[in-house]
Amino acid sequence: MADKEGNIDAKDFGIGIPQKSEHFFLKGNANVDWGMKDRLSRIFNPKSGHSVMLAFDHGFIMGPTSGLERMDLTIVPLIEYSDCIMCTRGALRSIVPPTCCKPISYRFDAGTSILTDLNDQCLQDIEEAVRLNVSMLAVMVAVGDPNHEGITVRNLSKTVDMGVRYGIPTLGVTAVGKNLVRDARYLGLATRICAENGAQVIKTYFCEEKFEQVTNACPVPIVIAGGKKLPEAEALQMAWRAIDQGASGVDMGRNIFQAEAPIGMIKAVRMIVHDGATPEQAYDFYQTWKNENK
Ligand code: 5RP
16 A cells, blocks of 8 residues: 555656666667567576577468378477477467467468468468467468569568557568579568568578678568478478577478477577587587487
8 A cells, every 4th residue: 555654755867877678689670669579588698698489380381291190199298498489379378378378479361271372371260379479370381482572572561550559570481382492582682571571580490691681681580491301310400500600599490390209300400509518519419318218
């Protein structure tokens, strides 16, 4: 209860000491609102500036992909080692324990599958995202796809508007069209288009040459998808090269959950993304972990 009398006089005004105001650690996001910064700070570790996101939204276009047949058995045990999980509302409600307390990068669009023509997407209801307490809205952007470029860029733009209204960042996910080459020129174009349309974070692929041009020309953080399963040593090499060339993390699926030892693999990826390990150190760790946990 407020006391009118007997209050201790306020006297520690710090006269002469400028108020501390923190620099925001995440590239290109200094001017977003407080709620969005809070969400981004739970996705990206403010100390390393990086994030290991675990993606398992593949089923929404690919059905029961290898490794995702029983997500309760294969994915749930991995969640604790991730900084953020990327999934659909179906997976969230059916298998992800709400007690896992991980930020959710939420698959916010829905549409055509691998059996027809990918990328013909619509958006979900923002109230659903708020109800699920998600931390990021993930939307596919098919730059260069003659049939769906317009729809998907409009989807991104609408998502950014809704996200800004509620303080939820948008992840622009660059899709790859059938006839598009994943080179620095194309990825630079696609990521820049997502950023210029307001996405606060971009997910794209790593490319062998000039990836640093892609990250440098993108004014907001980039995280890389893993793509198709590679031998573990190669996947770790790719993660290291991406971070070394300016990526802010990984949003990896198949190269983690299809690995021979998925927990060992996600831990090895963390060593690279957060602790500055070399790919050789991370791979040594992975081999040891796999042999000790057979
Ligand atoms: C599809 C996605 C997937 O989440 C993405 O491809 C990540 O998984 P992977 O590392 O297996 O490629 O965003 O649009």
